[in-house]
Amino acid sequence: MFVDEVEIHIAAGHGGRGAMSFRREKFVPRGGPNGGDGGPGGHVYLVANPNLNTLLNFRFQKEFSAGRGAHGEGSNRTGRSGNDITLEVPVGTVVFERQGMDLVQVADLTHADERVLIAKGGLGGRGNATFATSTNRAPRRVEPGLPGEEKDLRLHLKLLADVGLVGYPNAGKSTLISRISAAKPKIADYPFTTLAPNLGVVSLSDHRTFVVADVPGLIEGAHRGSGLGHRFLSHLERTKVLVHLVDVSSASGRDPVDDFEIISRELALFPGRDASGERLQDKPLIAAANKIDALDDPSRLERLTEHLRQKGVPLYAVSAATGDGLPALLEAMWKQVNARQTTALESRTSELDPRTSEHA
Numbered sequence: 615m616f617v618d619e620v621e622i623h624i625a626a627g628h629g630g631r632g633a634m635s636f637r638r639e640k641f642v643p644r645g646g647p648n649g650g651d652g653g654p655g656g657h658v659y660l661v662a663n664p665n666l667n668t669l670l671n672f673r674f675q676k677e678f679s680a681g682r683g684a685h686g687e688g689s690n691r692t693g694r695s696g697n698d699i700t701l702e703v704p705v706g707t708v709v710f711e712r713q714g715m716d717l718v719q720v721a722d723l724t725h726a727d728e729r730v731l732i733a734k735g736g737l738g739g740r741g742n743a744t745f746a747t748s749t750n751r752a753p754r755r756v757e758p759g760l761p762g763e764e765k766d767l768r769l770h771l772k773l774l775a776d777v778g779l780v781g782y783p784n785a786g787k788s789t790l791i792s793r794i795s796a797a798k799p800k801i802a803d804y805p806f807t808t809l810a811p812n813l814g815v816v817s818l819s820d821h822r823t824f825v826v827a828d829v830p831g832l833i834e835g836a837h838r839g840s841g842l843g844h845r846f847l848s849h850l851e852r853t854k855v856l857v858h859l860v861d862v863s864s865a866s867g868r869d870p871v872d873d874f875e876i877i878s879r880e881l882a883l884f885p886g887r888d889a890s891g892e893r894l895q896d897k898p899l900i901a902a903a904n905k906i907d908a909l910d911d912p913s914r915l916e917r918l919t920e921h922l923r924q925k926g927v928p929l930y931a932v933s934a935a936t937g938d939g940l941p942a943l944l945e946a947m948w949k950q951v952n953a954r955q956t957t958a959l960e961s962r963t964s965e966l967d968p969r970t971s972e973h974a
């Protein structure tokens with residue numbers, strides 16, 4: 615089951631108390647203080663596991679605590695440290711912390727095996743040995759351990775893909791991803807076959823690879839919650855390019871130009887933005903006229919071609935079923951993905967390079 619939003623409570627461990635103790639040895643009448651420090655409490659970590667693709671586990675368990683630090687002991691023994699705990703989340707998990715009425719983003723795990731310290735354990739208290747001075751050789755002072763951090767977190771999985779496939783249900787999105795990658799999503803001749811996003815890796819010649827996401831189909835009124843609504847579009851927020859699949863066979867019973875316009879409107883009404891403030895409708899768009907193997911009425915494709923020419927949207931005629939036209943579509947996807955990778959890299963290097971700074 616695909617779960618992309620959960621709320622959990624985490625608690626790091628309390629530090630142990632410092633010990634009050636005095637040396638007791640035969641024939642030594644008044645031994646000095648030897649109470650050790652309390653051990654520190656365990657931390658809570660999050661780590662991105664590339665083999666996970668859902669937050670499902672957090673449906674069943676929502677409370678997590680790291681171990682307490684043990685109390686200090688005599689003979690200057692420091693208490694044992696509390697055990698750390700590490701919670702595994704899928705790559706693409708964004709972490710928010712509830713702070714009063716606000717949710718504040720505190721982490722974004724975008725790389726495999728990325729690890730963040732999310733709640734710190736409390737320090738152990740000092741034992742009485744630490745407080746001995748030349749004037750107070752028998753201190754009776756110890757410190758309690760400090761509490762560990764506790765947090766209410768909301769985990770939101772936003773898949774990381776380069777290309778997002780959008781379109782009406784039944785347009786052939788899952789067929790396409792199964793054809794161009796190793797993904798094996800369910801494919802069937804009825805709407806809303808796909809109920810959760812699928813990711814697939816596309817490999818082209820010369821070690822060129824990119825990740826494609828297939829999300830459940832959209833219908834008119836998705837922004838008001840019709841069909842599966844906008845719910846899964848947040849998984850496209852971080853894509854670089856959108857590919858809009860339009861069924862041009864007559865079997866859809868709809869007009870391809872209307873389909874294109876209706877879905878484009880729904881995309882424009884999606885309020886989500888990526889980290890740079892970009893909305894779905896601002897992303898580069900490629901259109902694909904699908905099912906040309908079943909194109910019984912060529913005028914349907916001609917009208918769509920003319921409509922998109924006027925709008926300046928590139929269109930590729932393909933058949934996800936037979937593979938016709940797919941090499942050109944994949945090259946077009948790669949070109950856009952690569953162009954945006956380069957721009958992202960350039961802007962990052964110019965931030966770092968003092969020569970390109972305005973103040974230089």
Ligand SMILES: Nc1nc2c(ncn2[C@@H]2O[C@H](COP(=O)(O)OP(=O)(O)OP(=O)(O)O)[C@@H](O)[C@H]2O)c(=O)[nH]1
Nearest residue numbers: 783784785786787788789802806807808831934935
């Ligand atoms: N003739 C033909 N049929 C296709 C083609 N692509 C997909 N289909 C058929 O169209 C139907 C729907 O395909 P899917 O890939 O499940 O469509 P989808 O867009 O993923 O649909 P949802 O998951 O419901 O949004 C299936 O019966 C496919 O076999 C194509 O290029 N030609």
Ligand SMILES: [Mg+2]
Nearest residue numbers: 787788807808
């Ligand atoms: Mg599907």
